Amino acid sequence: MHSQPGRSIRDGRRITGLILLGMLALAALAGPDLVNHDPARQSLLEAMQGPSSEHLLGTDHLGRDMAARLLSGARLSLFLACLSTITAALPGILLGITASWLGGWMDRILCAFADAVLALPGLLLVLMLAAISPGSWWALYMGISLTLWVEYFRYTRQRVRIVLADPAVEASQLLGLGPGTIVLRHLLPEIGPGLLTIAAFGAATAVTAVAALGFVSVGIRPPTAEWGSMMTELLPYWRESPFLIIQPVACLFITVLALHLSVGGGVQP
Amino acid sequence: MKAPGRVVISVQALCIHAGKDILLGPIEFHVREGGTLVIIGETGAGKSLAVQAILGTLHGSLLAEGQITVNGQRHDLLAPSTRANFWGKELATLPQEPWRALDPLMQSHRQVCETHRFVSCHSQHAAVVATNNAFGSLGLNGAEQHLPGTLSGGMAQRVAFAAATAGGAPILLADEPTKGLDTKRHATVVSLLSQVPDSGGALVVITHDISVARSLGGDVLILKDGCMIEQGPTHAVLDYPKTTYTKDLANAQPACWKPAKPCQSGDWVLKADSIRIKRGGRVLVDNFSLRLHAGERIAISGPSGGGKTTLLDTLAGLLRPANGEIQRAEHLSSTDIQKLYQDPPAAFPARVNLSCSLRDVARIHGVDSAQVACLLSRLGINSALLDRRPDEVSGGELQRISIARALTVRPRILLADEPTSRLDPITQRDTMKLLADIASDENIAILLVTHDIAMAKAWANRCIALSSPEEPLPPGGWGNRLDKAY
Numbered sequence: 034m035h036s037q038p039g040r041s042i043r044d045g046r047r048i049t050g051l052i053l054l055g056m057l058a059l060a061a062l063a064g065p066d067l068v069n070h071d072p073a074r075q076s077l078l079e080a081m082q083g084p085s086s087e088h089l090l091g092t093d094h095l096g097r098d099m100a101a102r103l104l105s106g107a108r109l110s111l112f113l114a115c116l117s118t119i120t121a122a123l124p125g126i127l128l129g130i131t132a133s134w135l136g137g138w139m140d141r142i143l144c145a146f147a148d149a150v151l152a153l154p155g156l157l158l159v160l161m162l163a164a165i166s167p168g169s170w171w172a173l174y175m176g177i178s179l180t181l182w183v184e185y186f187r188y189t190r191q192r193v194r195i196v197l198a199d200p201a202v203e204a205s206q207l208l209g210l211g212p213g214t215i216v217l218r219h220l221l222p223e224i225g226p227g228l229l230t231i232a233a234f235g236a237a238t239a240v241t242a243v244a245a246l247g248f249v250s251v252g253i254r255p256p257t258a259e260w261g262s263m264m265t266e267l268l269p270y271w272r273e274s275p276f277l278i279i280q281p282v283a284c285l286f287i288t289v290l291a292l293h294l295s296v297g298g299g300v301q302p
Numbered sequence: 303m304k305a306p307g308r309v310v311i312s313v314q315a316l317c318i319h320a321g322k323d324i325l326l327g328p329i330e331f332h333v334r335e336g337g338t339l340v341i342i343g344e345t346g347a348g349k350s351l352a353v354q355a356i357l358g359t360l361h362g363s364l365l366a367e368g369q370i371t372v373n374g375q376r377h378d379l380l381a382p383s384t385r386a387n388f389w390g391k392e393l394a395t396l397p398q399e400p401w402r403a404l405d406p407l408m409q410s411h412r413q414v415c416e417t418h419r420f421v422s423c424h425s426q427h428a429a430v431v432a433t434n435n436a437f438g439s440l441g442l443n444g445a446e447q448h449l450p451g452t453l454s455g456g457m458a459q460r461v462a463f464a465a466a467t468a469g470g471a472p473i474l475l476a477d478e479p480t481k482g483l484d485t486k487r488h489a490t491v492v493s494l495l496s497q498v499p500d501s502g503g504a505l506v507v508i509t510h511d512i513s514v515a516r517s518l519g520g521d522v523l524i525l526k527d528g529c530m531i532e533q534g535p536t537h538a539v540l541d542y543p544k545t546t547y548t549k550d551l552a553n554a555q556p557a558c559w560k561p562a563k564p565c566q567s568g569d570w571v572l573k574a575d576s577i578r579i580k581r582g583g584r585v586l587v588d589n590f591s592l593r594l595h596a597g598e599r600i601a602i603s604g605p606s607g608g609g610k611t612t613l614l615d616t617l618a619g620l621l622r623p624a625n626g627e628i629q630r631a632e633h634l635s636s637t638d639i640q641k642l643y644q645d646p647p648a649a650f651p652a653r654v655n656l657s658c659s660l661r662d663v664a665r666i667h668g669v670d671s672a673q674v675a676c677l678l679s680r681l682g683i684n685s686a687l688l689d690r691r692p693d694e695v696s697g698g699e700l701q702r703i704s705i706a707r708a709l710t711v712r713p714r715i716l717l718a719d720e721p722t723s724r725l726d727p728i729t730q731r732d733t734m735k736l737l738a739d740i741a742s743d744e745n746i747a748i749l750l751v752t753h754d755i756a757m758a759k760a761w762a763n764r765c766i767a768l769s770s771p772e773e774p775l776p777p778g779g780w781g782n783r784l785d786k787a788y
Contacts, residue, residue, distance in 0.1 A: 200649050201648060204643065207637065207640055209636065209667065210663065218654050222652075222653035222654060
């Protein structure tokens with residue numbers, strides 16, 4: 034009985050997070066078509082307007098539809114977050130399992146490599162890649178996933194070492210079960226919930242990183258709608274229409290919050 | 303006999319439900335000051351539930367009904383957080399398997415000192431003095447700086463006892479205190495527990511070991527399938543049992559088993575020639591030789607910590623011996639040696655259904671599900687159990703499922719590492735009989751590791767006794783770490 038209230042609160046948070054994420058994903062998938070406006074189309078006559086039936090969330094300083102731009106930004110941010118999470122998680126998990134399974138030299142080499150990546154500031158790597166190819170999304174994506182895989186590697190390696198030392202794994206090996214079955218039955222069920230948590234945090238980091246780089250004009254270049262660069266563009270007008278600058282900030286806030294809430298209070302025992 | 307003291311724990315019409323199913327009850331008992339109550343029953347009979355109900359630590363999905371009065375106060379009416387205030391001060395518990403109850407990263411002295419300091423609210427100095435006294439009186443001197451993992455089972459049990467009683471609680475609830483300890487250590491634990499009633503406290507012990515119940519004396523409560531079968535003074539109930547179940551229980555001790563029929567030995571399947579096994583720089587087994595024949599049952603006995611499990615792992619090919627040679631018969635494949643584990647839940651993938659685990663094994667070895675179902679029914683396993691996870695079935699059932707899993711691959715050798723040390727006497731007898739039948743029917747050689755010499759003698763065709771290098775030989779002798787037939 035004593036664990037019930039805690040659990041229901043955690044479930045509530047998780048459900049809220051998942052609903053928010055679902056709505057964001059739908060909005061990103063439908064994109065600017067949802068409001069029937071071109072996010073790049075300028076109309077100086079309609080600049081800095083408040084919300085109306087024509088422009089649901091108003092227009093920016095160049096008269097572009099804010100709703101269309103936010104949706105287009107959501108598509109970019111969530112796409113990059115998904116892509117970089119998957120490309121960071123897969124090698125991280127595979128290398129983590131390899132390192133703890135084989136042990137010995139393989140383990141040492143992989144750990145040394147992971148340490149070397151960790152020693153390099155993640156943002157520096159992104160800035161270097163952005164300098165090689167300014168304004169392109171792949172440089173951002175590469176930089177983010179190259180820095181994020183280490184977390185998956187470290188977590189997987191640590192947990193898998195513990196699980197592999199279990200008599201249950203020994204029993205399965207004696208029974209003739211192959212490595213595939215052991216990964217599927219012993220390792221993934223044990224490390225899965227923890228990995229999901231890391232994935233949600235990693236996705237949130239990616240979304241924030243894209244926006245942060247956009248804000249300092251290193252990331253995606255205008256006119257592509259991106260939340261970070263939108264904040265930079267709208268910042269000079271915060272006094273005239275604070276309503277505009279709040280919108281990309283709120284979008285970023287809600288996305289990161291939804292990602293964190295969706296994994297709830299962490300791993301369930 | 304002293305004059306009966308006042309009633310300390312009184313349980314009336316206690317029932318524990320899980321949804322619509324009644325797991326336990328109704329049961330009723332009273333324990334007086336200086337009194338002892340032993341609860342005996344088969345695995346899964348709900349013994350632990352009764353103690354959890356008294357403590358207030360029942361799982362949230364279970365519902366307890368009835369009256370629980372501790373020191374004149376109705377505990378069943380209190381809020382869980384209020385009940386927690388009594389832990390350590392009025393009610394103490396000695397959980398199963400002490401090294402799981404102790405903090406693995408804290409030195410044993412500090413763990414006990416902590417309870418003196420924060421539960422009894424002594425000053426730091428007084429707590430250290432009290433801990434030193436407790437360690438002295440329990441014979442734990444020298445173990446102060448050890449981590450629980452480096453203590454032997456008996457020592458860990460004493461550290462847990464010191465920590466549990468440090469809060470000064472007059473009532474001690476002990477859940478299977480002798481589980482996993484060898485017979486010699488039972489006496490130590492029994493004398494430890496007897497201190498509680500001797501000093502005017504109340505003791506409730508859950509056990510499935512009849513000899514422990516006899517040595518503790520007091521009253522006994524016998525449970526079967528959650529129902530109370532018999533109740534009364536321990537010696538009266540066990541010496542003159544009224545119900546067939548209690549009779550069965552009293553007769554299920556290995557000493558009462560029929561001796562094993564000699565087997566016709568076939569060809570040898572496993573041979574060890576003067577092997578020496580080291581672990582952590584310490585020689586555990588030296589000059590050990592063995593010849594295991596098809597269909598033969600050999601028991602290896604020895605004290606806890608004597609290297610029995612390590613020897614078994616070496617014979618299974620999981621470890622290399624430091625010296626000597628282990629040979630398998632040429633026709634044996636890699637899966638022809640199977641192992642049964644002491645702790646069945648630890649031998650199954652924890653988060654996967656049992657049916658899924660069994661299906662994986664059957665698929666790889668090309669066994670169809672009808673054969674597996676046939677095996678399971680022979681072992682008396684209801685197929686509905688297989689939809690559960692390993693921690694949701696009782697130890698006896700899970701051990702039988704693990705036997706079924708091992709037999710699915712049709713092994714030639716079965717290495718059994720204390721397979722019944724966590725089971726009650728009747729389940730133990732049935733499981734061991736089953737193993738013996740299987741050995742003769744399928745011509746499988748079984749190597750049993752046990753600390754129960756009576757069981758080794760009663761069950762095996764041949765016994766081997768190991769002595770640990772640090773311990774003196776018990777009277778009568780263990781044999782000298784050599785293959786020796788009784």
